[in-house]
Amino acid sequence: MKMSAAAAALALPLIGLILVNFTGQCHAALQVGFYKDKCMSDTDVEDIVSSAVARRVNRDRGLAAALIRLHFHDCFVNGCDASILLDGASSEKTAPPNLSVRGYDVIEEAKRDVEEACPGVVSCADIIAMAARDAVELSEGGRYNVETGRRDGLISLASNVDLPSPTFSVSQSMAAFSKKGLNLTDMVLLLGGHTVGFTHCLLFQDRLYNFQNSGKPDPTMDLMLLKQLRFICPQNSTRNTPVSLDQNLLSTFIVDNSFYKQIIGKRGVLQIDQELALDPLTKDTVFSLATCNGFPVRFGQAMVKMGAVDVLTGSQGEIRKSCNVTNNDSNVLGF
Known part of the structure; x- marks a missing residue:
């Protein structure tokens, strides 16, 4: 039986039993510790994200798998640029494979906490990657080092969503x-x-x-x-x-x-x-x-590699103030 478009959603979840520290190879302009010394205070933005994720996952263990899946669904469309978070009548969120995606509110909560400590510096794309890493650790899968330095994309279209289906060979x-x-x-x-x-x-x-x-x-x-x-x-x-x-x-x-x-x-x-x-x-x-x-x-290691897919860095993209809207008021989103 041929599956409907809604059946194209892959449930992509978590990781293992031993604590591991893994330093990945740098990809393009991404690097481990990118935000060190970039804030006015000594606040570690990765610790802020970790605290926000832990608060939510400790109340709902299923959110850990959801955050891993969110990272996967973001990276497979336009690269790891947080385009999946943008709202709109025909944004990526509205595509059939993404209708069952959740965890958006966790990313927004982490972004609000980060903005209070370090406004206008940390991208939503990096927060997604950090949150996925933290979800893995909270699921007893060990801790790997996340490369950061991504910037947020401006375009989010349901028509761009072409995720691998669970019925694929x-x-x-x-x-x-x-x-x-x-x-x-x-x-x-x-x-x-x-x-x-x-x-x-x-x-x-x-x-x-x-x-x-x-x-x-x-x-x-x-x-x-x-x-x-x-x-x-x-x-x-x-x-x-x-x-x-x-x-x-x-x-x-x-x-x-x-x-x-x-x-x-x-x-x-x-x-x-x-x-x-x-x-x-x-x-x-x-x-x-x-x-x-x-x-x-x-x-x-595979998560780090996936997290480097088609990233925006340097002067590309933007740093959003809120993860579900772009800072640009023009119609660049296409919806």
Whole structure:
């Protein structure tokens, strides 16, 4: 069954069990500690963002996965420029894959706190990247160093949103990642963020009843999982119940390599997740990640690499006063 445009939303979540300090390679004008000594006081803006994120995630653990996904959805459209935050009748927020994105208010809250201490200096794009890093750490996935120095974009159009779909094959997904300068291993690592977070019945219901218009379930799905998911998502039901992407339910809010172990056991919920463990292009990488303990560090490295996609730096873009509106009053947004 062909999925609707709304089914193009990937639930991209979290990371591991050990604390890690990782210093990434600098990308273009980005650097670790970009904001050091750029404020009038000795305030560390990264600490301000971390405090804001912790306040919210401690009340709602699911927000951690949402913030990782928000960073992914921003970087895959026009690069990591906070264009996903802009409001408008036809902005990126209104595109079907982004209708279920949340965490915008967390970024706004962090921005307000940062502006009080250091007005007009810190970009919303950098706050998204910091918040994703903090979400990973709060989910026991270790801490990696975020490169900063991004500036905010001025254009946000729903028509530009072309995110990889959960129904993609490995080859189709790889083509989408390759356009962003990310390789096959980066893709497997970043999709491993599904070790935390949830999806909904709409995004995988075809696998349960009518896979690829066969009138039958996806034969690659574990039969016990099939039975469980059919109970949660009845055929022809409008129910859109949340389902954990990592079917080890003890690990739902923890970023570890459990997700890879589950898909090796044919317990992947999304089609693309399951195909990672079956496709000759990716199955060896999946097996390696499932049997070793290096996922948190490697995930951090992949997040840093993704965070450098098509960034605006120097005199490009702007530093927004509020993350959901541009400082420019002209019609540059296109909506």
